[in-house]
Amino acid sequence: MLNRPAPSGGIPLALSSSLPTIASVPSLVMIPEGGDRVTFQIAVQSVAADDQARISGSATDTSASAVLQLWSKPPTFFSFVSDAGDYIGGGEVRRVTPAETPFRAAAALDGRYVEVATAGPDNWSLVFMSPGGTRLGVGSYEGALRAGATDRTRPGIDISGRSRGCNRIAGRFDVRDISIGSDGVVSRFHATYEQHCEAGTPALRGEVRFIR
Numbered sequence: 001m002l003n004r005p006a007p008s009g010g011i012p013l014a015l016s017s018s019l020p021t022i023a024s025v026p027s028l029v030m031i032p033e034g035g036d037r038v039t040f041q042i043a044v045q046s047v048a049a050d051d052q053a054r055i056s057g058s059a060t061d062t063s064a065s066a067v068l069q070l071w072s073k074p075p076t077f078f079s080f081v082s083d084a085g086d087y088i089g090g091g092e093v094r095r096v097t098p099a100e101t102p103f104r105a106a107a108a109l110d111g112r113y114v115e116v117a118t119a120g121p122d123n124w125s126l127v128f129m130s131p132g133g134t135r136l137g138v139g140s141y142e143g144a145l146r147a148g149a150t151d152r153t154r155p156g157i158d159i160s161g162r163s164r165g166c167n168r169i170a171g172r173f174d175v176r177d178i179s180i181g182s183d184g185v186v187s188r189f190h191a192t193y194e195q196h197c198e199a200g201t202p203a204l205r206g207e208v209r210f211i212r
Contacts, residue, residue, distance in 0.1 A: 001037040008033055013057045015040065023053040023068055031059075047072050071095050073209070076103050078116065078126060080159075080206030087197045088164050089204045096124060105186035105210045111135040113147065113156065114178065114189050116210045122161045126208050128173055128191055129156030138178060144171045159195050159204060166197035177209075187212045 002011070011031040017023050024043045031038045042055065047070045056065035071079065077097045082089020101120035107113065113129035114136060127147040130136040131154050146169035147156030157171045177190040190209040196202070 005034050005036055006031045011059050013059050016056050017053050019053040075211040078208035080204055082204050083202040085202035086204050107180045107184050107186050109184045111180045114186055116208050124161035127158040131155045138175050140174050142172050157195055168199050169195055170199040171195040
């Protein structure tokens with residue numbers, strides 16, 4: 001991002017990554033004439049352990065760089081990317097693992113919902129509920145309301161923590177893997193999600209995986 005509009009012809013910006021085999025960027029992008037910014041994609045490979053790459057950009061008379069955090073995916077974790085103005089995540093990007101707080105998972109005996117929660121001061125809770133009292137399974141769940149809402153024909157979602165919760169929710173989620181025993185014990189659960197608190201525009205997006 002520039003502090004002034006780009007001049008006639010635009011500004012070429014050379015990009016580089018300190019870990020090009022893991023986080024690769026285009027070699028050159030253009031900030032268009034009259035513009036003050038440019039967006040570009042970073043192609044990221046999976047990492048076995050947490051790492052970071054420094055992404056740098058340079059033009060004729062200026063340069064800048066920023067650190068891109070590269071997270072591994074442990075068996076149990078949850079993560080979120082919170083938009084500015086999102087009440088639950090507070091605009092943060094975060095991943096939580098069992099190394100910092102214990103995890104637990106519970107389910108209804110009929111399998112219609114799963115809750116993954118953490119202990120500790122933040123007390124994160126992630127609830128996913130199927131519509132119409134059916135058993136929760138692998139698939140996409142669109143048009144979700146707050147879990148436990150009066151309209152039981154819709155899927156339910158409710159992600160809260162830090163003593164913060166939503167009164168109204170609009171969202172969606174994808175269950176990628178799930179295994180619930182006849183006793184209600186959750187052995188595996190994996191989902192991605194998007195939640196809008198008070199049905200507003202700012203979103204909380206992320207992923208959760210639990211393996212007992």
